[in-house]
Amino acid sequence: xxxxxxxxxxxxxxxxxxxxxxxxxxxxxxxxxxxxxxxxxxxxxxxxxxxxxxxxxxxxxxxxxxxxxxxxxxxxxxxxxxxxxxxxxxxxxxxxxxxxxxxxxxxxxxxxxxxxxxxxxxxxxxxxxxxxxxxxxxxxxxxxxxxxxxx
Ligand code: RB5
Numbered sequence: 001x002x003x004x005x006x007x008x009x010x011x012x013x014x015x016x017x018x019x020x021x022x023x024x025x026x027x028x029x030x031x032x033x034x035x036x037x038x039x040x041x042x043x044x045x046x047x048x049x050x051x052x053x054x055x056x057x058x059x060x061x062x063x064x065x066x067x068x069x070x071x072x073x074x075x076x077x078x079x080x081x082x083x084x085x086x087x088x089x090x091x092x093x094x095x096x097x098x099x100x101x102x103x104x105x106x107x108x109x110x111x112x113x114x115x116x117x118x119x120x121x122x123x124x125x126x127x128x129x130x131x132x133x134x135x136x137x138x139x140x141x142x143x144x145x146x147x148x149x150x151x
Pocket of ligand 1 (some may be wrong): 007008
């Protein structure tokens with residue numbers, strides 16, 4: 001299950017990604033918005049991030065004008081590693097190295113075809129683990145207030 005949401009600035013690319021989900025039989029929950037009327041992106045980013053955080057969804061995809069506001073919001077939620085991606089390399093590497101669980105994209109930055117391409121890469125790339133485990137754990141420790149700087 002993939003959780004997806006957007007504000008008005010990301011509605012175009014979210015619609016394209018949902019079309020890709022339908023064509024490929026990927027199950028999803030759409031948290032809105034559904035119209036081009038101006039809305040507040042934290043409302044949608046919060047709902048997607050919460051559903052990943054509580055394991056209702058495996059991954060989240062959130063779209064706004066730049067991808068930045070939704071990523072800032074999502075990264076406030078426990079357990080969320082949200083990454084703004086604008087190209088294929090970043091979409092792949094944030095899964096392989098950061099174990100990102102939320103992909104953020106901007107409808108005023110990339111077009112519909114690129115958004116679908118990045119979503120496809122993100123959803124089909126595995127985390128590498130290994131040396132990256134320690135680094136991802138450091139992010140978690142910072143989030144939990146347990147981080148200690150060692151000499
Ligand atoms: C909405 O105009 C815009 O601010 C929003 O979509 C997003 O880009 C914020 O980061």
